[in-house]
Amino acid sequence: MTESLVLSAPPGPPKPAERVLPLRRPGRWAAAAVVLVLAAQAAHGLVANPFYQWDRFAYWFARPVILEGLAVTLQVAAYSAVLGLAGGILLALGRLSANPVLRSVSWTYVWLLRSVPLIVVLLFLYNLGALYPALSIGVPFGPAFFTFDESRLATDMAVAVVGLSLSEAAYAAEVVRAGVLSVDQGQHEAAAALGLPRRYQFARIVFPQALRSIVPAYVNQLVGLVKATSLVFYVSLLDLFGSVQSLGATYPGDVVPLLLVATCWYVVLTSVLSVVQYYVERYYARGALRTVPPTPLQRARTGLRDLRHRFRKETAR
Template identity: 50%
Template sequence: MTAVTTERPLIAPEEDLSALPVVPARHPWRWLAGAAAIVLVAQFLHGLATNPGWDWPTFRAFLTTDTILRSVGVTLELTLYGTVLGFAVGAVVAFLRLSPSPILQTIAWVYVWAFRSIPLIVQLVFWFNLSYLYKRFGIGIPFGPTVFSFETMDLLGALGAAVLGLALHQAAYAAEIIRAGVISVEQGQLEAAAALGIPRLRQIRRIVLPQAMRSILPNAGNEVISLFKGSSIVYVMAIGELFYQVQVIYGRTGRVVPLLMVATVWYVVLTTLLSFGQYYLERYFARGSQRTPPPTPLQRLRSFLGQLPVNKPAGGQR
């Protein structure tokens, strides 16, 4: 006799699988955590709206006054000049550090070491009092006669000293950011470009920098935003930037909290705009590394709105 055994198949037929109901996974704790977070945010917003200590009428009265708007302009001016000059000097210092000359490498390293070691407020006070240390600057033969000289009192005002201090301080950090981006590019690409006879400057401009920008931009964006907020430190030089003007106003009116909220709102708004600019710059330079870049916030919003159900009239009639 032959025993016949029937084994149950491990995998059900395809038609049986298609008949099974699809039940989405349930995450009760996730929904509970989300609901608790929403309650906390709602309580915080309710406290902002109802707590009289925030003094929102005073906040609205000073938010867009001429004094505050002018101080915002000064803050943006300091940020713009400090960023442009800082990264220009930082690029030079970065390539000096990458130079094969040990003398240039040492000078660039000492520059980065010095300006990262000295606090920014000390640097600003030093440049503000430059005329006390050096009465005159001259141009001539080294250790010889001076051909042309001028007084340092006429060289730098308060705003010029602030821009110079911020730019030189920023350049030390920008140099390291740029150097890190440059050395992140594969060395074999430069060797191949040199073998093809491409000039060194064109190698840097067309091969190194477009790829290095992917590493440079995130850190550079952080530094620009940090400089924008750190420009408030120039209040020690009595420059009418945003934080200084807020201090002057609440020193006169005694309304400390609403005036600090005025400065906070302007810093948040402008930092958000800078973050948007950083996002689109990163997206632009990432186009060669990603076949399909992720959608922008505006594209995501349009996609979300396009998925919303639309009630169409019956029969296609309006």
């Protein structure tokens, strides 16, 4: 019996680790380059084109007449947002009610006001005095207990706020209804099992959870509401857009810079609403997320701290 010896070569030096190369994406870089070129051309056209008259834009941007119109816009938007949301909550509860009368009336209101353009609602309210010179409260087809002079009540501000609120309530109702329906049915059943009153169930258990779905959609509605305030110019209320229109008729050579002034102010208002939306969403996300994402300011601070740490390490070498 013979034994065979197997000779193995001595182990060589370890092979160097292979470098993992990221996947090349030339299309993405090409698209980014095209976007940067187009953005640079657009910025150059805005700055270099004398047609925009940036000196006149700077002159009109913070003039008292513009700021007065801006204050009217903010006032109308604030009143309409609060009244529209309150009306939307009532309409949503009516649509979710088991009472067929409340459900039918709420559905009809939402269907009708969403079907009619806002400018038609405003013009109809503005001319309501021709149809109803006086408004009264009393027994239908019977005596009236209280009578109001419509011409005194229907000021330009009142017409604008009522018209926007009526239209906003129809859209807010669907936003609130969708938010309430998004709450898990087990939450409703658990609240009912505790024997809590229906009003308490909605105010303390269902509605706070529904706000996570309501807030993003309703802030979008508020952005649209701020821009919709430009229509109150047609009911003789000089808001931001109305002031710009009046000044444009008085100074025809400044139409473009005045339109740019209105555009910039609307961008500022919608940007503020977007910031508010972010922090409100972050607040109500605490019950759904284990860790709330950092704010942009916190991210900037973290990035700056990391940059300082790297700089110190590099200088210490």
